[in-house]
Amino acid sequence: QVQLVESGGGLVQAGGSLRLSCADSGGTFRNYAMGWFRQAPGKERDIVAAITWSGGSTSYADAVKGRFTISRDNAKNTVYLQMNSLKPEDTAVYYCAARRGYNLYLGRTDYNYWGQGTQVTVSS
Numbered sequence: 001q002v003q004l005v006e007s008g009g010g011l012v013q014a015g016g017s018l019r020l021s022c023a024d025s026g027g028t029f030r031n032y033a034m035g036w037f038r039q040a041p042g043k044e045r046d047i048v049a050a051i052t053w054s055g056g057s058t059s060y061a062d063a064v065k066g067r068f069t070i071s072r073d074n075a076k077n078t079v080y081l082q083m084n085s086l087k088p089e090d091t092a093v094y095y096c097a098a099r100r101g102y103n104l105y106l107g108r109t110d111y112n113y114w115g116q117g118t119q120v121t122v123s124s
Helices: none
Strands: 004-007 010-013 018-024 032-039 045-051 058-060 068-073 078-083 092-100 118-123
Touching: 004 092, 018 032, 018 092, 018 118, 032 068, 032 078, 045 068, 045 078, 058 068, 078 092
Parallel strands: 010 118
Antiparallel strands: 004 018, 018 078, 032 045, 032 092, 045 058, 068 078, 092 118
16 A cells, blocks of 8 residues: 655745655555646646656656656655756645556546645745
8 A cells, every 4th residue: 555755845935946755655666656746726736747667757747847857766665856946836735646557647637646745835
């Protein structure tokens, strides 16, 4: 059973950086494709980045390309989201998600397991 716990959120000034982590305590992490989503108040939960089970392929939303990097360490059962050059519009609750599979998955409904979310606030 996958159990995801995010950490690393916080308050940062525009232009700053944060690294989010998502750890799985369930033990079968390497069998799962992973994604990071975000949800701002009054908005839908949207994909930010996705990564295959091996880490060999990644995909990013246009709004974060060139600024965010998704990566994973299967030995540590952890997926990361490095966020650089943060903007106020990046403010949201960030969620990691998991599903079994060997492809990249970009839809919210593609994922079976979700973390509790971590708040990221970017001040101007």
